[in-house]
Amino acid sequence: MEVEKNIREILEKTINDNGYILDEVIYEKEDNTNFLRLIIDKNGIITVDDCVNVSNIVNPILDELDPIEEIYILDVCSKEKGCE
Numbered sequence: 001m002e003v004e005k006n007i008r009e010i011l012e013k014t015i016n017d018n019g020y021i022l023d024e025v026i027y028e029k030e031d032n033t034n035f036l037r038l039i040i041d042k043n044g045i046i047t048v049d050d051c052v053n054v055s056n057i058v059n060p061i062l063d064e065l066d067p068i069e070e071i072y073i074l075d076v077c078s079k080e081k082g083c084e
Contacts, residue, residue, distance in 0.1 A: 003027045006067055007036065011058050015040065018057055020050065023079045027068070034072035036062075039079055046078035 004025040015022045015038075024039040040046060040054050055076045062074065 001027060003068060007038075010065060010067060011038070011061060014057060014061065015054060018054070020054055027072070034068075034070050035075050036068065036072045037075045037077065039077055041079040046080060051076040051078065 008025045012022045021041040023041045026037040
């Protein structure tokens, strides 16, 4: 999907520069809600704090560039645990 590719291009370097790996980008609709899911990894175990950290890193970038026209929920989660 083009949205996912675009998001990866925008965020991957910044996420990598902060010690994380952007494993997967998923943009999907569940019921009537759009979700942008960033699945991250790193050397070691991903904690909730890691997910919050990455969310805090990427939020200003997404707000500034506004690459998705629709309203969506950003969900950053780990490769091991998956997204809820």
